[in-house]
Amino acid sequence: MSESTLAVPSLQTTSRLNDGPLSALWRAGIVGAVVWFALGALVQFWPNEMVGFSDWAYTQEFAVFAYAVAAVLLLLGILGRRADPVTSTLRPAGPWIIALAILFAIWQVLTAKLLILPTPFFAPPQTLIEVLVEDWRRLGESLGHSLVLLAVGYLVGAAAGFLTGVSIGWSRSLGYWVHPVLRFLGPVPSTALLPLSFFFFPSSWSAAVFLIALATWFPVTVLTWSGVAGVNRNYYDVARTMGASQWFLVRHVAVPAALPQVFVGLFMGLGASFSVLVVAEMMGVKAGLGWYLTWAQGWAAYSNMYAALFLMAAVFSGLITLLFTVRDRVLSWQKGTLKW
Amino acid sequence: MVAVARRTDAERGARIDIRNVSHTFALETGPLPVLNQIDLRVEPGEFVALLGPSGCGKSTLLRLLAGLESASAGELLQDGRVVTSPDPSRILMFQDPTLFPWRTVWDNVALGLQVRRQLAAQRSRVDDALKRVGLTDFARAYPHQLSGGMAQRVALARALVNDPEVLMLDEPLGRLDSLTRIAMQSELVDLWRKTGFTALLVTHDVEEALFMADRVIVLSGRPARIEAELINDAPYPRQRGSARLAELRHQALDLLGLDAHW
Ligand SMILES: Nc1ncnc2c1ncn2[C@@H]1O[C@H](COP(=O)(O)OP(=O)(O)OP(=O)(O)O)[C@@H](O)[C@H]1O
Numbered sequence: 139m140s141e142s143t144l145a146v147p148s149l150q151t152t153s154r155l156n157d158g159p160l161s162a163l164w165r166a167g168i169v170g171a172v173v174w175f176a177l178g179a180l181v182q183f184w185p186n187e188m189v190g191f192s193d194w195a196y197t198q199e200f201a202v203f204a205y206a207v208a209a210v211l212l213l214l215g216i217l218g219r220r221a222d223p224v225t226s227t228l229r230p231a232g233p234w235i236i237a238l239a240i241l242f243a244i245w246q247v248l249t250a251k252l253l254i255l256p257t258p259f260f261a262p263p264q265t266l267i268e269v270l271v272e273d274w275r276r277l278g279e280s281l282g283h284s285l286v287l288l289a290v291g292y293l294v295g296a297a298a299g300f301l302t303g304v305s306i307g308w309s310r311s312l313g314y315w316v317h318p319v320l321r322f323l324g325p326v327p328s329t330a331l332l333p334l335s336f337f338f339f340p341s342s343w344s345a346a347v348f349l350i351a352l353a354t355w356f357p358v359t360v361l362t363w364s365g366v367a368g369v370n371r372n373y374y375d376v377a378r379t380m381g382a383s384q385w386f387l388v389r390h391v392a393v394p395a396a397l398p399q400v401f402v403g404l405f406m407g408l409g410a411s412f413s414v415l416v417v418a419e420m421m422g423v424k425a426g427l428g429w430y431l432t433w434a435q436g437w438a439a440y441s442n443m444y445a446a447l448f449l450m451a452a453v454f455s456g457l458i459t460l461l462f463t464v465r466d467r468v469l470s471w472q473k474g475t476l477k478w
Numbered sequence: 479m480v481a482v483a484r485r486t487d488a489e490r491g492a493r494i495d496i497r498n499v500s501h502t503f504a505l506e507t508g509p510l511p512v513l514n515q516i517d518l519r520v521e522p523g524e525f526v527a528l529l530g531p532s533g534c535g536k537s538t539l540l541r542l543l544a545g546l547e548s549a550s551a552g553e554l555l556q557d558g559r560v561v562t563s564p565d566p567s568r569i570l571m572f573q574d575p576t577l578f579p580w581r582t583v584w585d586n587v588a589l590g591l592q593v594r595r596q597l598a599a600q601r602s603r604v605d606d607a608l609k610r611v612g613l614t615d616f617a618r619a620y621p622h623q624l625s626g627g628m629a630q631r632v633a634l635a636r637a638l639v640n641d642p643e644v645l646m647l648d649e650p651l652g653r654l655d656s657l658t659r660i661a662m663q664s665e666l667v668d669l670w671r672k673t674g675f676t677a678l679l680v681t682h683d684v685e686e687a688l689f690m691a692d693r694v695i696v697l698s699g700r701p702a703r704i705e706a707e708l709i710n711d712a713p714y715p716r717q718r719g720s721a722r723l724a725e726l727r728h729q730a731l732d733l734l735g736l737d738a739h740w
Pocket residue numbers: 503504505510512531532533534535536537538539573700
């Protein structure tokens with residue numbers, strides 16, 4: 139009883155807020171605008187500590203960038219719901235947008251403004267702009283090389299893993315031979331095979347494809363296999379009473395029933411393939427983001443390194459998101475059976 | 479009139495001969511005899527109920543007849559031909575609905591036609607089967623969105639779409655609440671009378687067996703033997719609680735009461 143009476147006033151306040159004139163505003167957007175504006179002012183008006191005789195390039199541009207973000211946030215904040223669907227997409231990210239400005243400000247102060255972090259190893263955020271503007275061609279090429287290599291290796295490995303997993307999940311005699319090999323060789327990190335495969339393969343590129351495929355193959359195989367092996371026997375019987383062939387049972391019963399597990403394997407394989415990709419590019423392939431990192435290190439171009447790392451993070455997390463989207467599409471039937 | 483209608487339709491059902499069938503499972507702990515010299519003939523279009531204690535081997539007998547497993551001894555025949563492998567003319571409706579969770583209701587029902595590559599030409603048969611079990615509105619739903627009774631009805635539609643000559647029902651109503659159960663008993667009998675397939679129903683429930691079947695076979699505990707046979711000549715449509723059914727029920731319980739395992 140007492141709880142419900144307590145709950146009543148708070149309910150009223152929220153409904154009043156929602157109905158009132160303020161409700162149209164996006165508050166986090168307005169707060170964000172203030173914080174990003176403050177960041178811009180900090181960058182613009184607090185003079186940089188000089189390193190030797192040179193100043194950090196693109197300081198003004200960085201300030202302008204912060205002002206621009208502030209302006210957009212202010213506009214969206216005032217428009218609020220009237221700027222849907224943009225606001226409603228951004229709304230969950232509100233706290234992060236604010237936090238990001240604060241992090242940028244701290245980074246800025248620790249590097250450019252006070253030089254608390256030593257210079258060649260730590261660079262202020264505006265140097266990322268500098269790298270992107272002045273070295274975009276090389277970065278873009280590296281990214282392209284990495285993506286092609288990753289795509290070829292990952293797709294080959296995933297397809298091979300899927301086929302192996304289904305085959306050994308289905309055929310006992312095949313499982314007898316493949317299982318021990320899988321057990322013995324599977325846990326060896328692909329990167330450990332790097333020197334060997336550079337020696338065996340005609341080019342370092344094909345060696346890298348092989349290693350990425352291998353790193354993807356193992357988790358995809360294991361999880362597809364366990365998925366197929368774990369399919370409810372009754373599903374097969376249902377299809378068999380209707381006269382289903384072996385092929386039908388594999389294609390229309392085993393595979394769809396195992397698919398949730400297959401996707402777990404695909405996620406693990408994707409993670410593994412990233413690290414093999416970068417290591418292979420650092421060690422032998424003379425292109426790609428991994429190579430860019432070693433190149434930047436050789437020239438002590440630390441800001442280039444940060445830029446490449448940022449790019450890598452963005453692209454790799456984008457790929458993971460892409461795989462999530464694909465899974466959500468393919469396994470939409472699972473939505474009601476699991477906590478998604 | 480009713481009897482006449484049935485006799486003409488009965489041409490679609492198949493005759494079943496179960497000849498001296500015994501079955502033993504080889505377990506690690508040793509052999510487990512499950513069926514003991516079962517001898518049974520089911521006429522085309524007949525409705526036979528199998529009644530017996532849990533674990534006696536009723537599901538096993540249906541699996542043998544479906545062709546999912548082969549009997550240790552004896553033979554099973556459909557219209558005089560020995561059953562060696564599953565065939566869509568003999569459809570088994572399992573104890574659980576076992577719908578494929580990744581398929582919609584419609585696609586689940588379409589399974590048999592898809593297996594035989596007839597789906598493209600005969601999509602309307604799926605719609606008809608769904609209509610017969612009253613689930614047209616749920617064609618696009620997924621199995622997890624159905625109630626237990628609805629899932630059983632989908633399983634029934636999935637069986638019916640094959641137009642079987644023999645329909646084997648393994649406790650199809652075992653998990654339903656009593657109201658849904660009574661309703662579905664009548665629905666099943668109606669369907670059988672309209673369609674004319676040969677029906678074999680496994681059940682635990684004496685009333686259900688007597689209400690639905692022409693003939694009730696009483697099985698012993700494991701290994702199952704045929705203990706007794708009750709002919710129910712009450713005409714369809716039957717009245718629940720009719721004097722004739724009550725009398726038969728007495729008889730059945732008497733028979734079962736003689737068995738210490740029951
Ligand atoms: N594939 C199998 N392997 C080994 N034993 C089995 C197998 N299938 C069934 N059994 C055993 O055979 C016996 C009969 O099983 P069955 O499923 O036919 O019983 P049932 O009469 O259908 O029982 P219920 O009414 O509880 O469904 C049981 O003891 C069971 O343990």
